[in-house]
Amino acid sequence: xxxLEQPSEVTAVEGAIVQINCTYQTSGFYGLSWYxxxxxxxxxxxxxxxxxxxxxxxxxxxxxxxxxxxxxLLLQELQMKDSASxxxxxxxxxxxxxxxxxxxTELSVKP
Amino acid sequence: xxxxxxxxxxxIIEKRQSVAFWCNPIxxxxxxxxxxxxxxxxxxxLIQFQNNGVVDDSQLPKDRFSAERLKGVxxxxxxxxxxxxxxxxxxxxxxxxxxxxxxxxxxxxxGTRLSVL
Numbered sequence: 001x002x003x004l005e006q007p008s009e010v011t012a013v014e015g016a017i018v019q020i021n022c023t024y025q026t027s028g029f030y031g032l033s034w035y036x037x038x039x040x041x042x043x044x045x046x047x048x049x050x051x052x053x054x055x056x057x058x059x060x061x062x063x064x065x066x067x068x069x070x071x072x073l074l075l076q077e078l079q080m081k082d083s084a085s086x087x088x089x090x091x092x093x094x095x096x097x098x099x100x101x102x103x104x105t106e107l108s109v110k111p
Numbered sequence: 112x113x114x115x116x117x118x119x120x121x122x123i124i125e126k127r128q129s130v131a132f133w134c135n136p137i138x139x140x141x142x143x144x145x146x147x148x149x150x151x152x153x154x155x156x157l158i159q160f161q162n163n164g165v166v167d168d169s170q171l172p173k174d175r176f177s178a179e180r181l182k183g184v185x186x187x188x189x190x191x192x193x194x195x196x197x198x199x200x201x202x203x204x205x206x207x208x209x210x211x212x213x214x215x216x217x218x219x220x221x222g223t224r225l226s227v228l
Contacts, residue, residue: 033215042115042202042219043154050214087153091215096167099217101153 002026002095004102006088011108012078020073020086020105028094032064032071037104038084046073046086075107083109113137115220117203123226129191132223136184136205142166144217145178145188146202154202160186193227200224 004024012018022032031050035043047055049064049071061074075082085104091097116135124130136143141162146154157176159167163183171178175194180186190197204217 031214040221042221043204043217044219045216048214048216089153096159097215098156098159098167099215101155103151104153 002090002092002100004088004090004100006086006102006105008103009106009108011110013110014078014080016078017074017076018078018107020075020088020107022071022073022088022102024069024071024088024090024102026069026090026092026094026100028092029066029069030091030093030097032062033089033091033099034060034062034073035087035089035101036084037087043087078109080109080111083107115203115205115218117201117220117223119223120221121224121226123228124193125228126195127192129189130193130225131187131189132201132203132225134186134188134203134220136186136203137207137218140205140207140218141183142206143180143186144204144206145186146204146219148200148202148222150199157188190225193225195227198225198227 006022033048034046037043047062054063059076064071087101087104089099089101143160145157148154157171158178160180163180178188200222202222204219206217
């Protein structure tokens with residue numbers, strides 16, 4: 001089967017850096033995605049890693065280590081608008097390539 | 112470019128009643144997904160369509176849930192009869208590419224929040 005683990009809550013202050021970790025277990029791994037969801041809103045795509053290493057997109061970066069079945073999302077220069085839930089999701093080729101989401105990490109950014 | 116449209120935004124029904132949700136994906140997106148998101152959890156895939164064919168419905172409770180995408184564009188998801196545990200947000204998503212090497216970026220609608228009383 002598959003499982004993903006990420007912290008349920010993280011709190012940080014404006015301007016700080018925060019890292020949200022995700023560990024996964026899956027039999028057929030394509031890649032790791034990250035989605036952001038504001039309260040009452042639609043999940044929106046942030047990043048995707050298929051290979052080991054760091055992907056940077058503006059203030060957000062995502063890292064993957066396939067050998068450790070581990071990834072993280074790094075948010076820099078935090079802003080109040082970054083307060084949201086963040087989901088890691090794996091694509092599993094043994095599950096037809098569908099996305100399997102973690103339970104989500106609720107990030108609260110304080111002034 | 113218009114996003115994924117869903118309606119209604121909210122629905123309150125009593126248990127054992129029926130309900131239907133509608134989704135219009137981004138134009139040109141062949142793959143359409145319906146997810147169920149229970150409060151405090153991540154989205155869980157219910158069904159995936161490629162054009163008007165079902166690719167994966169392994170987690171769809173087929174005794175009460177049904178979905179169709181007759182012309183390969185719009186889709187409807189129906190629950191009949193609803194149970195208390197069906198209270199959730201029902202999200203529709205679409206994607207352009209589904210290849211093994213693709214990022215599979217899914218574009219989500221805002222969802223329908225269903226409350227079953």
